[in-house]
Amino acid sequence: MSTTAASRAFGSVVSLGCASAVAAYVYSQLHTESNTMDRYFRAYHTAxxxxxxxxxxxxxxxxxxxxxxxxxxxxxxxxxxxxx
Known part of the structure; x- marks a missing residue:
């Protein structure tokens, strides 16, 4: 494997890793916020x-x-x- 191909592969792996980290963080925050809002609505949604x-x-x-x-x-x- 030449250094150019290795650097391209390394750049792709780093980019994919960063995108995955951002997606995981956003998913985590949305999940946390959803649970918080569900608790608020559950407390209000009474007879x-x-x-x-x-x-x-x-x-x-x-x-x-x-x-x-x-x-x-x-x-x-x-x-x-x-x-x-």
Whole structure:
């Protein structure tokens, strides 16, 4: 293997390693933040908060959590599964 080919291979390995490290860091941060937000939402999502939301929004507007653009709400909420 010539020095030019070795330096190219080494540069590729270093670049791939750096990209993998950045991707792993971003994934870790997003996972941590997701867990934090899930804890906040779980603490708020109670029967009392849903009753309050219904008093304010029921009939006035469509549920904003059902918006096509809100991909975080694509999973159904537990209280809706109980109604079915």
């Amino acid at each position: 009392e908060s849903e009753a309050s939301r219904r008093r304010v929004f029921d009939g006035a507007i469509d549920d904003p959590r059902k918006n096509l653009l809100n991909i975080l709400s694509w999973k159904s909420f537990p209280h809706e599964e109980e109604k079915k």
